[in-house]
Amino acid sequence: MLYLIASCIALLFGPLFYRYFSSGSGLQKGLDGFIFVSLGGLVLIHILPELLQHGGFITLFFVLLGVWGPTASEKLFHRYSNITHNITLTLGIGGLLLHTMTDGGAMVLAQQEGNSTLLALGVIMHRLPVGVAIWWLLKPQVGTRWASIVLAAMMLLTAVGYFAGEQLLTQLSLENTVYLQAFVTGSILHVVLHQPHGHQQEDKLGKYQYQAGIGSLLGLGLLALLLLMDTGGHEHAHHNHGPEQFLSWLLTISPVLLASYVIATTRFALGLRPSHQSLALRWLQRLAGPEALLVTLLLLGPWFAVYQLFGLLAIGVLMTVTQVEITDPHPSQPNSALRFGFGQLVDRSAPWIILSLVLANLIGHPSVPLENPALQVFILLLVFLPMRFCNLGTVILALALAYSGWSQIAVAFTLLAAPVLSIGQLKLMNWKQGLMLGVILLAGLMVADQVALSSTTTLILPDTVNMIGLVAITLLFGASLLRLGPRQFLSRLMINIKSAPHDHTKAHDHGHHHSHAKAHNSEHNHQHK
Incomplete structure (x- = not known):
């Protein structure tokens, strides 16, 4: 009953915060950052793995349907008249009203023995932006009275779902409703990713990024506290995924990751920088760092390190000899080595490292039937093409997949393909270069299939050193969140998808700058795209 009351109260915060959302104050950005990190983290780290356990791989399809379905509908109806807009709005409000019944049922499921209360908490938390969305959509068009009626109807239908759920526990069990809950989970992610007030407050100058960063850090603290409480309070039958595994991975990689940032700082100070005149050395930095090789050596072992070294050497030689430019270069470069290693490089690599851990926590889930190495490679190919992994994100993904029990072929393929096999990079290559790259990757797969890479x-x-390393990495990533705000922090993951058609221009500008830098060697520290 407490969950039901809390979910209704969360809806009432919508009208209370409406004036702040519409005024463009820092409170909006802070609250947005808090919800973005805490709720998004709950869904990705805890709720989705639990759904995967009961529903298998097809669960991800329903999650994606919940995430992208509303966006597709909005684009479909956007070009039509205001009448169509009003019809769409009515249908959307009706869908939200029906959705609230599912919320009530989900809170009942959370109260069952063996189920986590975090699902109910996720439902309650996502009601806050939903309440704001309802008020923002309806109040300007139909007035306060009708907006209030809709909120009251949402609370009533939540109660209906809650009490009907108590009568139909067997029908509402997680096994029977896993796909429906996956769709609801995707809808929650949609609300998190596309805040309803986003186009009202674009904050193009970044005026409120600091407030957004503060909110995201508070959300991160709440997320960590809830996950630690859940880990300590439950003994799960599945210890090889979920929050326990996620925390274990973080403890293992943090000290080595910290050492890799130290190495990056050192090599920058010694002159090995993204703006180096030598294309070969620029490719070395893109593919291996070389600090990424340290992570492979210490955490995956010497055999994988040797395999990665020779594989990336072959790719680097091909790219250098055939004069392939690098996609998504560093847009600028600080003068200070410390600012590069512990500032710019953290900003660029932290989102990819987090994405790698989350991806491995999902696609490496034991309930996802991906035991066939060929199928594993195919899934990884679908992941790599629309993105451009950094070298540290690459080795962290390979490490997490190895810990999840994936085949050595998939792990080896990740080490070689992730930093180079992307649509943005392939657009900078002709068909002969692409064919030769494919031959190298195929040869690498054949070697990984024949040679035991323990x-x-x-x-x-x-454990003390691991904990100190985790605290240090948390502070570094937290400082990056504070500088950029959560949405700009994660937007780097999407840059390559959106800007892929323009990568030729980027490469041209980048190459032109390097030719200019040969004549003005002293200007390296002021490089621009």
């Missing part, structure tokens, strides 16, 4: 952790550190 995965062994070369370096095992004490």
Whole structure:
């Protein structure tokens, strides 16, 4: 009953915060950052793995349907008249009203023995932006009275779903409603990713990014607290995924990741920089760092490190000899080595590292039937093409997949393909270059299939050192969140998809700058795209 009351109260915050959302104050950005991180983290780290356990791989399809379905509908009806807009709005409000019944049922499921209360918490938290969305959509068009009636109807239908759920527990069990809950989970993610007030407050100058960063850090703290409480309070039958595994991965990689940032700082100070005149050395930095090789050596073992070294060397030689430019270059470069290693590089790599851990936590889930190495490689190919993994994100993904029990072929393919096999990079290559790259990757797969690449952790550190490393990495990533705000922080993951058609221009500008830099070597520290 407490969940039901809390969910109704959360809806009432919509009218209370409406004036702040519409005024463009820093409170809007702070609250947005808080919901974005805490709710998005709950869904990706805890709720989705639990749904995967009961529903398998097809669960992801329903999640994606919930995420992108509303967006597709909006684009479909956007070009028509205001009448169509009003019809669409009415249908959308009707869908939200029906959706609230599912919310009530989900809160009942959370109260069953063996189920986590985090699902109910996720439902309650996402009601806040939903309440704001209802008020923002309806009040300007139909007035306060009708907006209030809709909110009251949402609360009533939530109660109907809640009490009907108690009568129909067997029909509403997680096994029977897993796909419906996956769709609801996708809808929650849609609300998180596309805040309803987003086009009202674009904040193009970044005036409120600091407030957004503060909100995201508070959300991160709440997320960590809830997940630690859940980990400590439950003994799950599945210890190889979920929050326990996620925390274990973070503890393992943090000290080595910290050391890799130190190496990056050192090589920058010694002159190995993204603006180096040598295309070969620029490719070395893109593919391996070389700090990424350290992570492979210490956490995946020497065999994988040697395999990665020779594989990336072959790719680097091909790209250098055939004069292939690098997609998505560093737009600028700081003068300070410390600002590069612990600032710019953290800003660029942190989103990819987090994405790699989340991806491995989902597609590496034991309930997802991806035991066939060929199928694993195909799934990874679908992941790599629309993105452009950085070298640190690459090795973290390979490491997490190895820990999840994926085949050595998939792990080896990740090490070689992730930093180079993307649509944006392929657009900068002709068909002969692409064919030669494919031959190298195919040869790498054949070697990985024939040679045993045992995965062994070369370096095992004490728990105290791991915890210190985790605190340090958390502070670095938290500082990046504070500088950029959560949406700009994660927008780097989408840059390559949106700007892929323009990568030729980027490469041209980048190449022109390097030719200019040969004549003006002292200007390197002021490089621009």
